[in-house]
Amino acid sequence: MRLSRRTALDTGVVPWLADAEQGRRRLQRLYVVAAAGLAALVPLILFAGFWVRSELNKSERDIESYLSSRASMLSRRVDALLEQQILALKAIAALPALDGPASEFEEAANRVASDVPNWTGLALVDLGTGQVLASTRPEWPPPQALGAVPTLRSTRKPSIAALVGPSLRPGVIVFSVPVVRNGEARRVLVSGYDASELLRIVSAESQDSGLLLTLADQAGTVLARSRAPETAIGREITAHFRQKIENRDSGLFHGPSREGDEISGAFVRSDLTRWVAAAAIDRRQIDKFSRSSVWATIAAGALSLILAGILAVFIVHTVMERRVSEERLAASRALGELDARLLKTTQEALGEQRKASSEREVLLREIYHRVKNNLQIVQSLLRLGSRELNPEQREPFENAVRRIGAMARVHTLLYNSPDLASIDFKVYLDELLKEMSEAFGGEERGIEAVLDAESMRVPLDTAVPLAFIAVELLTNAYRHAFPEGRRGRITVEVRKDEPFGALRIADNGVGLDRSALMKRRLGLTIVRKLVQQIGGAIEEPQDGSSSFLVRFPLDHVERGNLKDMRLGAMA
Known part of the structure; x- marks a missing residue:
């Protein structure tokens, strides 16, 4: 019985449906x-x-x-x-x-x-x-x-x-x-x-x-x-x-x-x-x-x-x-609505993320601003506390004031930085040289400060130690390189050799010897520790010279890479 039905379907119904479908298509x-x-x-x-x-x-x-x-x-x-x-x-x-x-x-x-x-x-x-x-x-x-x-x-x-x-x-x-x-x-x-x-x-x-x-x-x-x-x-x-x-x-x-x-x-x-x-x-x-x-x-x-x-x-x-395609169209419409809801949800999530990012940026700027203000207050307190001291007792306070000022200046540049994570080291050194020259009477003493630097973005964890290093080396130069009214020049150079940077501070003063190095052990010790902290390397001057060269990483570089590098002279 089943075989006869299949035979009928094959011999009569299927050709008729095929003819009808062909006529409909024509x-x-x-x-x-x-x-x-x-x-x-x-x-x-x-x-x-x-x-x-x-x-x-x-x-x-x-x-x-x-x-x-x-x-x-x-x-x-x-x-x-x-x-x-x-x-x-x-x-x-x-x-x-x-x-x-x-x-x-x-x-x-x-x-x-x-x-x-x-x-x-x-x-x-x-x-x-x-x-x-x-x-x-x-x-x-x-x-x-x-x-x-x-x-x-x-x-x-x-x-x-x-x-x-x-x-x-x-x-x-x-x-x-x-x-x-x-x-x-x-x-x-x-x-x-x-x-x-x-x-x-x-x-x-x-x-x-x-x-x-x-x-x-x-x-x-x-x-x-x-x-x-x-x-x-x-x-x-x-x-x-x-x-x-x-x-x-x-x-x-x-x-x-x-x-x-x-x-x-x-x-x-x-x-x-x-x-x-x-x-x-x-x-x-x-x-x-x-x-x-x-x-x-x-x-x-x-x-x-x-x-x-x-x-x-x-x-x-x-x-x-x-009209036979209406169900497919309805399914496609439902899928489109689902896509629209997913897109709306994604957009809302992105909006919340942008809002949180904006709030974080405002918070960071406020923190940098407050840190800068607090450091300036500390500077003012140290200056007030050292007014009645004699010059020899006042020197440690002045050193502390300059070091705190270096940190405050970094936070000032961070506050104005577009990415809130790095500063332009050239801009920082330019402001630092002006302030140091004014503090030590550079113009009155005939000491010229020259900056030869490339524009360079330095991250926060490197910027603060570099600021301290620059302050210590410049302080040494202004205090000891030009005794008894001697005139001269202090040169600050910054170069970039990706992924590293190099800072050279030199002067044409009387130069350094081993006894001078022993007398200024505290400042140079601070410099060496800071260079070690940022994973850099320092080349100290030879006898009779006063040129310091510091190499430091600009970005995420393995700290040990600089230890085996030879510190060549900068052009």
């Missing part, structure tokens, strides 16, 4: 390919939409650039015309006929004016009184044209003004050029130019029927206009346009026109006359590009959303098929 691959295709299409469609929008915006910017160029072209054409008239007047102002009788001026002026048909008149005006000395026409110049004459005495620069308005048809452009003789301006040439020439320039520049060109003077009066000039010339520009161009030399503007249409344009202010040339078009042409840009973006966004929705359906379907 369907899953199809889902993945479709989802990948949709995922790739979404950013492509979005990119195409934004590209279309950028192109449409570029078209809008091209229109703005076109308007700016047309306004600049109109301003340059007008400036060229005005500069041409100024040059003609300057040529007349240089004629000798202006210095002679009025008849000669009128004859020369009529001859020149016949070559410039657009001139409405030419007059010679006295700069001081404003009186017309000669004129080509009886009615020229009108009183309005003499407004700029008084200012020409100080500026000596030509001026240009426009006289237009409903009562001044077609209007004139007034040019005033000073006549300079011997560096002084006494007369002024005042000419009039037909302002209709400005309208001709504006009409020639307005090739596009949809383009609106406007020319206005610095006061905001319309001098020429390509559209409805009969109702605009001589009137003020609109308040909205005046607000847009105020205190600006060029730029863009949007707003209503004189006829009430919404326009967009560009303006340029002339450097020669400060007149404003503007070019504008109907705002609807630009709005058309803006609307197209918006609709392109909306279409791209909508299509992207549709594709994203289809992609979401595929993703949801795939997720539903993969």
Whole structure:
């Protein structure tokens, strides 16, 4: 019975399950390919939409650039015309006929004016009184044209003004050029130019029927206009346009026109006359590009959303098929939570450890500080106790004070040390030499103390004995090396030869002999004991010399390593 069931399973069920699993895998691959295709299409469609929008915006910017160029072209054409008239007047102002009788001026002026048909008149005006000395026409110049004459005495620069308005048809452009003789301006040439020439320039520049060109003077009066000039010339520009161009030399503007249409344009202010040339078009042409840009973006966004929705359906379907992995995911999440708790516990432990380390550092600094203060108190007590003693009795107290001071100085450097376990021996020796020289009157006695040392970190258990050794050897040098006012030098050298250090203290005094060594047995005994304590070795001076060399370990070195080493001389 069991054999028959196994046979049935092998011959029918297993192939069916294999086929189903293979079909499911093919369907899953199809889902993945479709989802990948949709995922790739979404950013492509979005990119195409934004590209279309950028192109449409570029078209809008091209229109703005076109308007700016047309306004600049109109301003340059007008400036060229005005500069041409100024040059003609300057040529007349240089004629000798202006210095002679009025008849000669009128004859020369009529001859020149016949070559410039657009001139409405030419007059010679006295700069001081404003009186017309000669004129080509009886009615020229009108009183309005003499407004700029008084200012020409100080500026000596030509001026240009426009006289237009409903009562001044077609209007004139007034040019005033000073006549300079011997560096002084006494007369002024005042000419009039037909302002209709400005309208001709504006009409020639307005090739596009949809383009609106406007020319206005610095006061905001319309001098020429390509559209409805009969109702605009001589009137003020609109308040909205005046607000847009105020205190600006060029730029863009949007707003209503004189006829009430919404326009967009560009303006340029002339450097020669400060007149404003503007070019504008109907705002609807630009709005058309803006609307197209918006609709392109909306279409791209909508299509992207549709594709994203289809992609979401595929993703949801795939997720539903993969629900069999939820238990594994839950186990992984539980493991992650366990890891998080372990990490939190570890961080808390590390925080407590850092806190304890910080408290230990503060405690050590406080201990070093208190030890230093206590040693200084002991020094002060010894000094007070030795004040009433004679010099021979006071010497042991002074020696004790110096030795205690050496220890206190070590604790001071430890208090300021970053690692609280070592000091910079070079810094220590520098301070020690200054203090010893001051205590024994080194400068007054002519004894020079020289330090030649490398920067070297020395641990605490080595620093204190080395401090005592340096104090003892320096005390011997100051006391006995320079008797009877003898001058000299004390040299302190420190070198590093990893993992050892070497300290040499020498002087060029009278030198030592065996009897001197016997007399100073206590100090040298202390030095030998201290060298032995730090596991170092000492080389004592020969007869007639006073050079002590101490070798000592810098770090964890076997104390016996130095005993068999030969102490060579330091360079």
